[in-house]
Amino acid sequence: MTIPQTPVFEGITAEECRRIYECFGVRERRFKPEEQIYDFGSGGHSIGILVSGSAIVERVDRRGDRTILEHLLPGGVFGEMLMFQNVLGDSIDVSCEKSCSVWFFPQEKLENRCEKNCGHHNRMIENMFHLIAEKATALSERVEVLSRRSIRDKLLCYFSLQQAKNGGSFTLPFSLSALADYISTDRSAMMRELKKLREGGVVQIEGRKVTILAEDIAP
Template sequence: MDTNFLMHTRLFRGIREQEAAHLIECLGGQEQSFEKGEVIFHAGSPITRIGLVLSGSVNMVVPLYWGASRIFGHMAAGEIFGENYAAVPGKELVGDIVAAQSSRILFLDLRKVYTVCSHGCPFHHRLIENLLQISAQKNLQLAERMLHTSSRTIRDRVLSYLSAQSREHGLAHFTIPFDRQQLADYLGVERSALSAELGKMKKEGLISFRKNEFRLMQQPDDAV
């Protein structure tokens, strides 16, 4: 276990390396590897553990009745998933948690996170504070995604998302965490329609891109 890596994650912020090793043991920490496309947690099942992505990344994929699916969330290395469902006993996942690439996951028993140990360790309290902050941040990200997908046209959805990515990176040139299909799922549009719109925007000189690397070239007149 690379405890030095943990020190740079939001979940273990403010916790020393020696304390982190103790916490992992206290919380029944288990490390497991997954191949790209492998399901980590299945939709419809209740969970009691949260996952911390040590390497790779994972998506929450919500299946639709007709066989299609939508990406509801993306968690990169250093981020956690499953905390909201694990916090509600018996609550079933609405989507699959799937490895977006080869990934290593550290699982922690959330029931033990919320049960403060008899010693009242200050770093245990700090972990709970970090968990609450992460949950609040995710709520803000969910609200941002709703903003991106509220627009009626594909172009407006793309503009909204790329503008937000540019602000987050502080640059007009950046890399997004999705491939083309994943971006289409995230924005709630068809991949072919998305590719066509991106091609038009590139031809018009609004953007340039190569795979998941984008550059914003100019400000559109009707930018969101």
Template sequence: MYDKWLSAIAVCPLFRGIELEELSSMLMCLKPKVEKYKKNEFIKIAGDEYEGLGIILSGSAAITKENSIGDRVIITVVKSGDMFGEMAAFSDQKKWPATVIAQEASQVMFMSSDIILGECPKLCRGHRFLIMNMLKIVSDKALLLNKKLDYLSIKSIRGRISSLLIDHYNKIGTLSFMMSLNRNEMADFLNVSRPALSRELCKLRDEGVLDFYKSSVVIKDIEALKLMAE
């Protein structure tokens, strides 16, 4: 039943380290449900009862929230193999924190927290990987949110951008790298408008501090960037 989606499921971080054959057997044991959605159909609405995290099997979906004036803002877009709703999996509130909308015809697999943490009837090795992977995912998300608070404590847009680029440089170890966020995601992450972000990046390029093309960045003056990040 699930074999036709194995290629999408296998790349999801939740199933990291689980062999395909074992993954297929484990899914038959756990029996997560799969739902189909049409383009622009609501997959989940913020405030709905939470029934389990979602994994995109095919298609794509936008994770959105409404701002203070009622405009819908896209937080991120999830595609095949991506998951959403994992941070609410073990919350006592049991409500969806954001609205999820299919951007095209999509299929989504849902897994409840009971499936993830519950006792596997067959005591399969893959289920232990599932639990460990879930703990890592939640931990990484918490650390990322903590890091975001560090960026938001910096008052200037230039300082936030510089700090983010320095962190990427320290992580990767080279002056040339691909950002893990696209321009819209980067603006949302740093809590700045897309035009303001692009304007500041262009200024940094004109000043000879860096160069960029789409998600590709080359730092040309690392010392100047470090000073701006302080």
């Protein structure tokens, strides 16, 4: 059994993870690229942890426009208790990007304290609260990017946030097409702006690798 490397299991031993797997009745499933993993509108009361591969949390509005909300790598967590309310009734789901394996936990197991006061169970619940706080931070970063009016400023804001986390050279967590969805703009228009940034000596882009060349790129 492969144990996910995730903040949810921080401070919990491998043996305790195995006991959690059995006690919680965890289901493990495998998915192929583009296959739907989870539908937030189905009312499924479970929490998913990505064991391997990668996935995308995306919103599709009534016009069919697609917006990436989050990119999930091994250890990534998703579920209704971690998602803000969908007031517009748009379709929100998790789809497989690269072949992946997922652990599904019953949500009620993570909402209530253990009757036996098991230390690893209580620690896992505490970790979930920390994770919710981190996701709130990620959402605020997304709002910061989307609040910029021009495509150029959205790109520079996103690159600036990545630079603060990873330094002057970093790898995008998704493709350029997905980046266009993330900043909610047309891909062709975004590619034109990226070309201008490269020609202006602001950034260097090779595939998914981005290197910041300018001293200050804050929009």
